[in-house]
Structure formats: structure tokens, C-alpha cells
Amino acid sequence: MAYELYYWDGLQGRGEFVRLALEEARAPYVEVARGRPEDGLGEGAMLALMDSKDEPHPPFAPPFLRDGDLIIPQSANILFYLGEKLGLAPRDDLRYVVHGLQLTIADVVTEVHDTHHPIGSGLYYEDQKEAAKARATDFIDHRMPKFMGYFERVLKQNPKGDAHLVGDSLTYADLSMFQLIEGLHYAFPRATKRFRQRYRRLAALRDAVAARPNIAAYLASERRIPLNETGIFRHYPELDRSPGSD
Amino acid sequence: MAYELYYWDGLQGRGEFVRLALEEARAPYVEVARGRPEDGLGEGAMLALMDSKDEPHPPFAPPFLRDGDLIIPQSANILFYLGEKLGLAPRDDLRYVVHGLQLTIADVVTEVHDTHHPIGSGLYYEDQKEAAKARATDFIDHRMPKFMGYFERVLKQNPKGDAHLVGDSLTYADLSMFQLIEGLHYAFPRATKRFRQRYRRLAALRDAVAARPNIAAYLASERRIPLNETGIFRHYPELDRSPGSD
Structure with a gap:
């Protein structure tokens, strides 16, 4: 069924x-x-x-x-x-490692949401723009580098190689990492301008996921809704900026 | 070990x-x-x-x-x-129901954290007090009632009775619900003044957990660190208020 x-x-x-x-x-x-x-x-x-x-x-x-x-x-x-x-997770205790990474990805997603809704999810963006600007600045300068630097290190330290976040085969966390990277690039093109140079393993993982036949077919289909300003990842140019460290 | x-x-x-x-x-x-x-x-x-x-x-x-x-x-x-x-979760698929509730409790915890740090977790509270006031107001008026009303309904609709969130025996989600309710009362005594009347099943669950011998012994021990203003649940009187609906 x-x-x-x-x-x-x-x-x-x-x-x-x-x-x-x-x-x-x-x-x-x-x-x-x-x-x-x-x-x-x-x-x-x-x-x-x-x-x-x-x-x-x-x-x-x-x-x-x-x-x-x-x-x-x-x-x-x-x-x-x-x-x-679906065969997208280890069958041993490493499944808790995958799940832990997924929950950390979910934490980033919540923080991205809060860059445009820092005061209240039920309020209009227009009514919290000033706070959104401050929160987005903090996210771009501090939180995004902290999270993405961490995930890059997870790939680097994976004893089975840096092609996957955990083990030597695809898990749902790899798929979610693709989605997170796509979303960050959509919402923050200026802040992610040097993403490939800074996080080369994450960028390679993103590319590998995008090239998987079933994912590529999905992304090209009508089932894939384009990113837009009703979702988590919103491109509001006034919230995007080059990181303070650039 | x-x-x-x-x-x-x-x-x-x-x-x-x-x-x-x-x-x-x-x-x-x-x-x-x-x-x-x-x-x-x-x-x-x-x-x-x-x-x-x-x-x-x-x-x-x-x-x-x-x-x-x-x-x-x-x-x-x-x-x-x-x-x-530890025998604190169902062994069948209901364990995913328990985990879903735990993740929703974790979402509330994140929102409580953001009532005092809406702009940046690495910034001082004093530097985001205005935004904190606005976010806390939204939390007290909208988010807390939405979440707690939902959890009360989970107890009410549990086919095994309203003594536990899931099934007819204690799970870790019940313990976490106790902790969430304790924290909310500590941080927001005015906002939670009518908690017992509004959410009588949740209040009864809180009491039942507090009365469990191992929990009571723990709460009375030095291992239980008192709630304070370095944690998630902080009592900043300026953020507390009677809900708009009171």
C-alpha cells in the first residue's frame, strides 16, 4: 500500500x-x-x-x-x-548517528525559518523585518558557518570516507544535506557565494545527490515544487549579505 | 557499564x-x-x-x-x-508516536529558549530585550496555548486512558512533559497561573510523575540542579505576562 x-x-x-x-x-x-x-x-x-x-x-x-x-x-x-x-539508514546502532545528524539539520532549518520570522510564526514578515535583519545577520555570520563547518568535519572524519555523512553508502541524512544546501543557496546567494571553496566535501556531496538518477528525475519533474517565499528558505534580498568574515 | x-x-x-x-x-x-x-x-x-x-x-x-x-x-x-x-518506550510502532511527541516537546523548548534569545544565541540577553519582549508575548498568547492545548488533547484522545501520553504505561515523553510543565511554570508564573484549570490532564500527569518514587528522590537530591537564568527556562519578570485571553 x-x-x-x-x-x-x-x-x-x-x-x-x-x-x-x-x-x-x-x-x-x-x-x-x-x-x-x-x-x-x-x-x-x-x-x-x-x-x-x-x-x-x-x-x-x-x-x-x-x-x-x-x-x-x-x-x-x-x-x-x-x-x-527504504534501505536509507544503517541497520545497526549507527542509525542513531544518522538520526542525530538529521535532528541537527532540522535545527538549522528552524533557525533558517526564524531568520524571516524571529518574533512570531503567525505574524507577517513585514511586521518583524527589523528583527529579521538582525537575526539573519547573526545566522549568516555565526550560525551558518558553525553548522556547516561542523557538517564538513563530519564528512572529513567519517572513517568510511567523505562521500557520505555516515558509513559508505547513502542515507536519508545525505539527501537532507543536499536539500539544506540547496535551500541555503536559494535564500542566501550572497552569503553562500564561497560555499564551494569553504565546504568542498559538502559541495561534492550535494552534487553527488543531485546526480543520482532517481533524484535527478524527481528534480526535473513537476512533483518538485520550486523554492518560493512561502516555504522555509525564502529569498528576501534585504536579509542576505556577505558574511562578516568575507 | x-x-x-x-x-x-x-x-x-x-x-x-x-x-x-x-x-x-x-x-x-x-x-x-x-x-x-x-x-x-x-x-x-x-x-x-x-x-x-x-x-x-x-x-x-x-x-x-x-x-x-x-x-x-x-x-x-x-x-x-x-x-x-530502560523500558520507557513501547516496543512496537507506537515508539514512533512517542518520539514524535518528544520532538514536539523539543520544538516547544526551542521556542522557550528563543523567548529570551530571539536574535542570536551568542548575543547577550540585554542586547535583544525588545525583541525578546515581543517574542515572549507571541509565545504566551499564541504558541504556548496551541502546544499545551494539543498535548492536553493527546491525553484526552489516548485510547488507553488519559494517565499517559501514549499507551497505558509511563514513557520518556511523560517524563519530558513533566519537565516542560515545570519549566514553563518557573519561567512564566503569570502566564501559567491558570494552567491547572485549563489543562487538567496535563497537570495530573505532572503530579503523577513528580510523585513517582525515583523521580521524587531525584528531585529532592543534590543531583537536581535548580532552575536558573543560565538554562532554557529563565524567569525574566519583564517577559512574563497574563495571556491576552485571560
Whole structure:
């Protein structure tokens, strides 16, 4: 039976990390919120499930995955669940290392979100622009280099070589790292201008993931929603800048 | 062999969620950063491991757990790992439901942190007080009710009864919910004044966890560091207020 992925239509957002794993594995899945109401799908169906008063384990927010009766919320949790089933995670205790990296990627994603919404996720960007500028500056000057320097070091210190974050084969964390790098380049073209020189292993990993046949086919398909200003990674030129260290 | 928990000395922070699970299970553990340098412990030992150039899987930040050769970072990930070993998680697929809740609790914790550090975690609170006031207001008026209302609903809809978040026995998510509620009351006494009336199931869960013999013994011990203004939950009176809906 196909997996049911529940995530907002029209944006990559946190759902994209799950989509990449499903696409790489060519796993059958239905995008519930992107379907038609006449088929019992659409965002209404997603919201109904979230608001259900008799669902035994209601999710807080998208993305969540339904596999039979089981509803799994939180992108990193979904990937932990799918990783084993789709062959995108180690079967031994290194799966906790992969998951730890995924959660650190998720932390970066939250910080990127907060560069444009530092005061309140329910408020307009226009009403928190000053704070956004300050937070984006701190992210570009301090947080992004700290995180990306760390991930580069993870590749460097991987005893199985620097082609993957963990072990010697692809995991969902590698796919998510591709997505994070893509998103950072979209949101912050000036801040990432020297990314390739600074983080050559991460750049090579990004290229290797993009060249995988199933990923390349997905990226060229209509299923891949373009990055835009409704998602996590938003290109607001006024928030982008060359890092203070450039 | 005892688990080695690595977390900053002097604050509860994200390490406390792990401590509660270890204490409930009476699992032997060493607090590395709280030990003495002459024993090879202390924060220096923790930082050395984080900065190690030959550690195969270096962690980004505390807390992390060492179990033999394995280093597991991220509090929710540590709890996933320990949950099975310590009998604090379901053995079936419901473990992903527990983990999803833990990750949502972790999201609240991050948002609480950002009420006092909305612009930059490396900047002084004093330099982001205005933004902190705005973010705390949004948290108290919108985010806290949304999250806590959700968790109350999780208890209510649990088919096994409202004594636990998942199933009919204690999980690490219940322990973490206790900690979250404690922290919110410490940081925001005015905002949480009506907590018991609004969220009676959560309040009952908090009380039940506090009354568990191993938890009660831990809370009364010197191992429990008091909440203070170096941790996640900080009582800055200027950030606390009655919710707009009161």
C-alpha cells in the first residue's frame, strides 16, 4: 500500500526532506494535500485528520506520514521510520548517528525559518523585518558557518570516507544535506557565494545527490515544487549579505 | 557499564530530559562535565571530545550520551535510544508516536529558549530585550496555548486512558512533559497561573510523575540542579505576562 504523505501544497518546506527519501527509493506515495477534494484528498482532508476528535494519536503539524493505521509526525521521525524500510539508514546502532545528524539539520532549518520570522510564526514578515535583519545577520555570520563547518568535519572524519555523512553508502541524512544546501543557496546567494571553496566535501556531496538518477528525475519533474517565499528558505534580498568574515 | 552523559554543569537545560529518564530507571550514569578534571572528567573533557579530530562521529553540541564506543547526540535521539533499553518506550510502532511527541516537546523548548534569545544565541540577553519582549508575548498568547492545548488533547484522545501520553504505561515523553510543565511554570508564573484549570490532564500527569518514587528522590537530591537564568527556562519578570485571553 502506498504511503500517505501529509504536507502543505505549494511549498517544499519540511515535507521536502521526506519527499526526497521517498523519491530516491521510488517508494509509492500519495501527497494527500495535493490531491483533489473529489477524491477525498486536498488540504481539507489533511486538516480534518489533524483536528479529528477520535484519532488515537493526532499529529501537531504537517508533515506527517500515514502507513496503514500508524500516523508518524515530525520530518526527522518520519525519516527514521522510513530509513529502515527504504534501505536509507544503517541497520545497526549507527542509525542513531544518522538520526542525530538529521535532528541537527532540522535545527538549522528552524533557525533558517526564524531568520524571516524571529518574533512570531503567525505574524507577517513585514511586521518583524527589523528583527529579521538582525537575526539573519547573526545566522549568516555565526550560525551558518558553525553548522556547516561542523557538517564538513563530519564528512572529513567519517572513517568510511567523505562521500557520505555516515558509513559508505547513502542515507536519508545525505539527501537532507543536499536539500539544506540547496535551500541555503536559494535564500542566501550572497552569503553562500564561497560555499564551494569553504565546504568542498559538502559541495561534492550535494552534487553527488543531485546526480543520482532517481533524484535527478524527481528534480526535473513537476512533483518538485520550486523554492518560493512561502516555504522555509525564502529569498528576501534585504536579509542576505556577505558574511562578516568575507 | 555506566552511561556517560555529557551536558553543561550548572543548568538543567536540554540535558535534564535525559537525566529524568536515567533517574526514573535508576540506570547507572556518569555526568562527565560535572566531574573533576583530576578524574579525567569536567567540561574540558566534554569539549575535548566535541573538538576531537579523530572521533568518527563527533557531536555538534551537548547533550550527548556515550554508551561504549557509540556517541548519541540530541536529547530526543538519546531518549529514543534509551527508551527501549530502560523500558520507557513501547516496543512496537507506537515508539514512533512517542518520539514524535518528544520532538514536539523539543520544538516547544526551542521556542522557550528563543523567548529570551530571539536574535542570536551568542548575543547577550540585554542586547535583544525588545525583541525578546515581543517574542515572549507571541509565545504566551499564541504558541504556548496551541502546544499545551494539543498535548492536553493527546491525553484526552489516548485510547488507553488519559494517565499517559501514549499507551497505558509511563514513557520518556511523560517524563519530558513533566519537565516542560515545570519549566514553563518557573519561567512564566503569570502566564501559567491558570494552567491547572485549563489543562487538567496535563497537570495530573505532572503530579503523577513528580510523585513517582525515583523521580521524587531525584528531585529532592543534590543531583537536581535548580532552575536558573543560565538554562532554557529563565524567569525574566519583564517577559512574563497574563495571556491576552485571560
